[in-house]
Amino acid sequence: MIDFPYISNICKSTNSKIVMLVADGLGGMYHPDYAATELEAAKLPNLDKLASVSSCGLSTPVLPGLTPGSGPGHMGLFGYDPVKYLLGRGILEGIGIDAPIERGDVVARGNFCTLDDDMNILDRRAGRIRTPEGVLLTNKLNAIQLNDFEVNVHHVMDYRFVLVLKGKGLSDAVTDTDPQITGVNPLISQPKSGNADKTANAINEFVSKANALLKDNDGVANGLLLRGFSSLPSLPDFNSSYKLKSLAIASYPMYRGIANLMGMDVIKGLKDFDEEINALKSNLSEYDFFFLHYKPADSAGEDYNFKQKVKALEDLDSYIDQILDINPDVLVVCGDHSTPSYMGSHSWHPVPFSIKSKYSQPNPSGVFTEASCKKSEIGTIKAKELMFTVLAHAGKLVKFGP
Amino acid sequence: MIDFPYISNICKSTNSKIVMLVADGLGGMYHPDYAATELEAAKLPNLDKLASVSSCGLSTPVLPGLTPGSGPGHMGLFGYDPVKYLLGRGILEGIGIDAPIERGDVVARGNFCTLDDDMNILDRRAGRIRTPEGVLLTNKLNAIQLNDFEVNVHHVMDYRFVLVLKGKGLSDAVTDTDPQITGVNPLISQPKSGNADKTANAINEFVSKANALLKDNDGVANGLLLRGFSSLPSLPDFNSSYKLKSLAIASYPMYRGIANLMGMDVIKGLKDFDEEINALKSNLSEYDFFFLHYKPADSAGEDYNFKQKVKALEDLDSYIDQILDINPDVLVVCGDHSTPSYMGSHSWHPVPFSIKSKYSQPNPSGVFTEASCKKSEIGTIKAKELMFTVLAHAGKLVKFGP
Numbered sequence: 145m146i147d148f149p150y151i152s153n154i155c156k157s158t159n160s161k162i163v164m165l166v167a168d169g170l171g172g173m174y175h176p177d178y179a180a181t182e183l184e185a186a187k188l189p190n191l192d193k194l195a196s197v198s199s200c201g202l203s204t205p206v207l208p209g210l211t212p213g214s215g216p217g218h219m220g221l222f223g224y225d226p227v228k229y230l231l232g233r234g235i236l237e238g239i240g241i242d243a244p245i246e247r248g249d250v251v252a253r254g255n256f257c258t259l260d261d262d263m264n265i266l267d268r269r270a271g272r273i274r275t276p277e278g279v280l281l282t283n284k285l286n287a288i289q290l291n292d293f294e295v296n297v298h299h300v301m302d303y304r305f306v307l308v309l310k311g312k313g314l315s316d317a318v319t320d321t322d323p324q325i326t327g328v329n330p331l332i333s334q335p336k337s338g339n340a341d342k343t344a345n346a347i348n349e350f351v352s353k354a355n356a357l358l359k360d361n362d363g364v365a366n367g368l369l370l371r372g373f374s375s376l377p378s379l380p381d382f383n384s385s386y387k388l389k390s391l392a393i394a395s396y397p398m399y400r401g402i403a404n405l406m407g408m409d410v411i412k413g414l415k416d417f418d419e420e421i422n423a424l425k426s427n428l429s430e431y432d433f434f435f436l437h438y439k440p441a442d443s444a445g446e447d448y449n450f451k452q453k454v455k456a457l458e459d460l461d462s463y464i465d466q467i468l469d470i471n472p473d474v475l476v477v478c479g480d481h482s483t484p485s486y487m488g489s490h491s492w493h494p495v496p497f498s499i500k501s502k503y504s505q506p507n508p509s510g511v512f513t514e515a516s517c518k519k520s521e522i523g524t525i526k527a528k529e530l531m532f533t534v535l536a537h538a539g540k541l542v543k544f545g546p
Numbered sequence: 547m548i549d550f551p552y553i554s555n556i557c558k559s560t561n562s563k564i565v566m567l568v569a570d571g572l573g574g575m576y577h578p579d580y581a582a583t584e585l586e587a588a589k590l591p592n593l594d595k596l597a598s599v600s601s602c603g604l605s606t607p608v609l610p611g612l613t614p615g616s617g618p619g620h621m622g623l624f625g626y627d628p629v630k631y632l633l634g635r636g637i638l639e640g641i642g643i644d645a646p647i648e649r650g651d652v653v654a655r656g657n658f659c660t661l662d663d664d665m666n667i668l669d670r671r672a673g674r675i676r677t678p679e680g681v682l683l684t685n686k687l688n689a690i691q692l693n694d695f696e697v698n699v700h701h702v703m704d705y706r707f708v709l710v711l712k713g714k715g716l717s718d719a720v721t722d723t724d725p726q727i728t729g730v731n732p733l734i735s736q737p738k739s740g741n742a743d744k745t746a747n748a749i750n751e752f753v754s755k756a757n758a759l760l761k762d763n764d765g766v767a768n769g770l771l772l773r774g775f776s777s778l779p780s781l782p783d784f785n786s787s788y789k790l791k792s793l794a795i796a797s798y799p800m801y802r803g804i805a806n807l808m809g810m811d812v813i814k815g816l817k818d819f820d821e822e823i824n825a826l827k828s829n830l831s832e833y834d835f836f837f838l839h840y841k842p843a844d845s846a847g848e849d850y851n852f853k854q855k856v857k858a859l860e861d862l863d864s865y866i867d868q869i870l871d872i873n874p875d876v877l878v879v880c881g882d883h884s885t886p887s888y889m890g891s892h893s894w895h896p897v898p899f900s901i902k903s904k905y906s907q908p909n910p911s912g913v914f915t916e917a918s919c920k921k922s923e924i925g926t927i928k929a930k931e932l933m934f935t936v937l938a939h940a941g942k943l944v945k946f947g948p
Contacts, residue, residue, distance in 0.1 A: 148609070148612075150629070505575060505576040506576060522610065523920060523926050525610045529611065531611070532610060532612050533611030534611070535611065536611040536612070541611065541612065541613060541894075542613075544614050544615060545614060545617045545618040545628065545632050545633065546616070546634070546639070
């Protein structure tokens with residue numbers, strides 16, 4: 145764990161290389177229609193073979209029963225206590241679209257919404273207007289000028305946008321304007337601490353000017369709702385804490401963004417996992433820790449699509465040989481959370497992982513499933529406890545205490 | 547855990563007797579040459595039979611992935627959080643040779659070293675000079691007089707010694723003079739806090755006077771390096787916290803020393819485990835908790851010697867009947883850490899334990915191995931959590947809360 149008080153005494157830099165493959169939403173659940181979990185149903189000859197020579201276990205993302213978002217799910221895997229280092233919704237949304245955000249900015253997630261004549265919320269998503277209209281409205285909002293701060297509005301998708309406030313003296317200790325229910329007025333943003341008055345006023349000024357602009361629009365999107373005001377957090381630096389030189393390889397911006405907040409170098413402009421694998425190969429000599437992100441398993445699980453998730457896992461399986469070919473000293477296969485297609489959402493279930501290194505012990509089960517990992521060498525640990533075991537397998541930890 | 551806030555409410559004194567046998571470096575790892583761990587390869591009829599009627603599990607010494615030194619390894623077993631109660635290197639070295647150390651003394655581990663004409667370190671261990679020369683040089687150093695503090699230098703072995711500074715106003719908040727690399731000058735000791743100036747000055751005065759003395763010596767040992775300045779820690783008292791009357795039986799001074807710091811009574815002058823067993827028998831009526839230390843398994847593991855570790859475990863096995871003959875209410879077999887002969891060092895792997903009492907539940911595996919203990923009744927817990935389970939089995943814990 146990155147907060148371990150003696151971390152600088154126990155981590156040491158070495159030449160060994162670690163590849164940490166994070167399969168988003170890796171874990172699943174028994175699905176009654178298929179009488180199996182997705183990992184059990186999938187044909188995974190390479191992941192199974194890998195598991196048979198790996199130290200396996202399950203990682204609990206935060207706490208038993210707790211379902212993490214992508215932020216806490218990833219923070220834990222890299223040894224950050226996901227409760228202590230909780231990223232704000234605004235920040236996560238902002239880094240998810242590569243929005244330029246600097247230290248001190250305050251960022252919020254925004255929805256266009258529909259208001260009635262008494263300003264009561266009729267629809268929190270403005271009839272789910274599509275991207276072309278969303279872009280148009282976002283451009284309008286960018287014309288707003290505030291007394292104290294600079295306004296930057298970035299479109300995300302459909303009815304969603306990100307508001308970035310820039311300037312001196314901002315504070316993210318302000319309340320949402322989104323009441324998260326219909327039939328009531330949007331809320332007035334309130335300061336949660338003494339130094340946030342100016343920010344709350346600016347937010348309310350922005351909303352009022354936006355309402356005036358959107359009213360003229362005469363469409364269903366005649367208002368907006370803001371939530372998750374947040375600033376860039378101060379995180380312990382991944383590289384200096386663990387004495388690593390790390391690279392994040394992820395085609396989705398949000399995961400690059402999280403990695404970047406931790407201090408990892410990131411590669412932009414990768415379209416898919418093929419390009420990620422190529423990026424891994426071509427950057428091998430420059431780094432000693434690679435965070436490689438694989439998204440499709442999560443997306444299929446979110447869509448309640450068992451067969452698609454099985455296919456996403458089988459696709460992942462077909463890349464394992466390519467990764468083994470580069471001969472990393474440690475290859476970790478893990479996930480940020482489970483996404484059972486039975487639930488169609490992230491879930492609280494512990495996530496399988498395998499660690500292959502010269503210190504791995506044979507795993508007689510020979511399969512990579514939730515149940516086999518639970519019974520394997522390492523058993524169930526907290527996600528935030530995983531990094532030390534990974535570093536230990538890489539020979540990058542020295543003895544703690546005399 | 548000794549820091550449990552209601553410990554005085556839940557611990558009670560009873561007549562039941564606990565023997566806690568700590569087999570140093572007990573746990574191992576799969577060794578490819580033998581296709582087994584040491585516990586799996588060893589013939590352990592008595593430990594296996596004991597395990598079959600014991601509540602078994604694995605203890606994680608500190609955190610998953612973290613390899614503990616002997617200090618943290620033992621602290622955890624007795625319920626002390628090994629991160630909170632980290633013993634300094636100097637203290638551990640000092641108690642390891644029974645050096646007279648009082649509260650307020652500052653103790654460092656020292657190496658004789660070889661310096662070149664520019665005072666750069668050529669060899670951090672002075673060619674590993676042997677004990678006779680080391681004793682001679684240590685005696686020279688004992689002649690050094692400092693302005694503010696008393697100097698006591700104790701020889702340990704070969705090129706190693708312990709420096710004990712005595713006097714009023716000492717602080718252990720000072721930096722090492724040992725840079726732990728060659729090719730550079732030894733470091734000047736610096737105060738890490740305001741009240742440590744006088745101590746740092748005294749250390750630098752000692753080093754300078756020592757260098758002058760050692761230079762005259764005209765040998766390879768013409769300098770010294772000091773590290774791990776530390777004082778006796780304030781630890782919660784083992785006996786009053788758990789309401790026990792405890793005795794440590796260990797032939798190696800370091801383990802006696804750790805026990806003594808916790809407040810246990812100790813027996814000195816025991817040569818081997820035979821004498822330890824005799825000491826257990828002859829002191830049975832006087833105490834209700836016995837810490838019995840067995841060293842050979844660790845030593846063999848450190849030597850990469852699989853067969854020797856197997857033999858050390860088999861030797862231990864042959865003593866189990868003698869311990870059972872005294873009919874303790876609770877017999878615990880556990881270890882401070884794993885020492886796989888495959889690695890030739892302490893490791894991070896969780897350590898098997900068995901607890902036999904009238905509350906133990908049958909263990910169908912019938913063997914005492916890493917894998918069987920993982921699957922047994924208690925499963926994997928933190929070492930610092932073990933003591934409560936031991937006390938519970940002795941009927942020495944009452945209900946927590948109404």
